[in-house]
Amino acid sequence: MSFFSMCILAAGIGMALGTIGTGLGQGFAVSRAVEGVSRNPGASGKILTTMMIGLAMIESLAIYALVVSLIILYANPYKDIAVKALETVAK
């Protein structure tokens, strides 16, 4: 039983840690982009495109954390072993 609760804990903590850095990074990127646009509104199109690429790159880190969490929760490779061990313990 503790295996599955640990899985859920790992997914939650992993997702939280994964989003801290991503949130900080995206916040810096957007703040600098807004600064740039307010200084030179004419360049807003180019700044928007560059910011989008950067944000997509940063965001993929959080997506990696999400994918790993989803694997832990729904497609755990050690699930069968844990279930087997549980059955032997129950006997």
Place this chain on the structure above:
Amino acid sequence: MVHPLLFLQFISSKLQALLHIGGEAANAIVYTWLVIILLFALSKLATGSMKMVPSGIQNFMEVVIDGVENMVVETMGPHGRSYFPLIATLAIFILVSNLIGLIPGFYPPTANINTTAACAVIVFLSTHIVGLKQHGFHYLKHFLGPIWWLAPVMFFIEVIGHLSRPVSLTLRLFGNMNGHELVLMIFFGLAPFLVPLPMMLMGVLVSFIQAFVFMLLAMIYIHGSLEEAH
């Protein structure tokens, strides 16, 4: 996770028994076919009776195509126009498959990792084919870095960097769309009335941004293999 209600369930369950694949994969295949049929019918409708002064659906499609072409020229320069068909096809297919998931009873094909991996592998292969066509054997210089005595080290770093491109393209689109589906389903289970609505509004935004980002990155990768190595 099996989607609760899908209106093409009867085809996908048959396909599932026929090909011995999971439910999600069968749904993705069936809804990819649906998107293909939709896009085919739309392009037939738009180009069936073309007029000098466009109206109706032809007008709309011209605006879409013109917008994509402007973006291609802005990012890749005028010589990027020859890669416009690839980029526009990817962009429109991904956008429509993202948006179709917002209609109840539809499953977005991009929420399955196989669809996004197929798109990413196409981009990956086409960048290298374009590079080889443009530079011939000198394309190898792209992998060797600027300093000759660092070339053996740079080669492996560059190869790993190039291999991580399809992985990140795949996982970004898949994670976004699948995560959105999951959040919607969980909200629907918790409070079905009005609560998932803001999430669906966000889904429209995410669909457009992810299709845009995929297109932009494909353009940048192809542009990177087109230019001279330094």
